[in-house]
Amino acid sequence: IAGITQAPTSQILAAGRRMTLRCTQDMRHNAMYWYRQDLGLGLRLIHYSNTAGTTGKGEVPDGYSVSRANTDDFPLTLASAVPSQTSVYFCASSVRGDDTEAFFGQGTRLTVV
């Protein structure tokens, strides 16, 4: 089934550890996004990529990095996790950066202790 796959589904991580959240889509979408969702807050954009080889910073990029080596994959790395990065992380994609509809992965629930 075509769509976006995120891994892992959930993770408990010790503070200070490095962690990469994986995101793969098979819809050949050009644009991809990473959001975090926290209780009582709207989805907040961390980083985005409008096409393979380019990335940009969103609203809350500090402590996170991304790469877009090819169209399908858009990993998100936490270099040194802190408890405030405890959240649900969603990867999403759209045909273009200015497109109407974004498709979301199932999310990664990350707890930093």
Added chain:
Amino acid sequence: GQNIDQPTEMTATEGAIVQINCTYQTSGFNGLFWYQQHAGEAPTFLSYNVLDGLEEKGRFSSFLSRSKGYSYLLLKELQMKDSASYLCAVKDSNYQLIWGAGTKLIIKP
């Protein structure tokens, strides 16, 4: 700053109609979106408005007034499966989505 406001929670009865409001203040406007998110799941696209007026899609309709910075999502013939959070989002001048915190809709039999 940019801001999207929607009620935190609403309750409605199965079979009834409910209207979820959304007001926004953003730097530029390139469309307003409504997404549905069931607990523990990913958001899924419901509707898109870029021009003023009402867009109808089955039991769901979405309205936009750009001059008032206002939208609503209307859900008719409510079903128990409509219990979910409804997220309002606006694309700003940079085509980035600005999201509201969501409205949790509780449907009672």
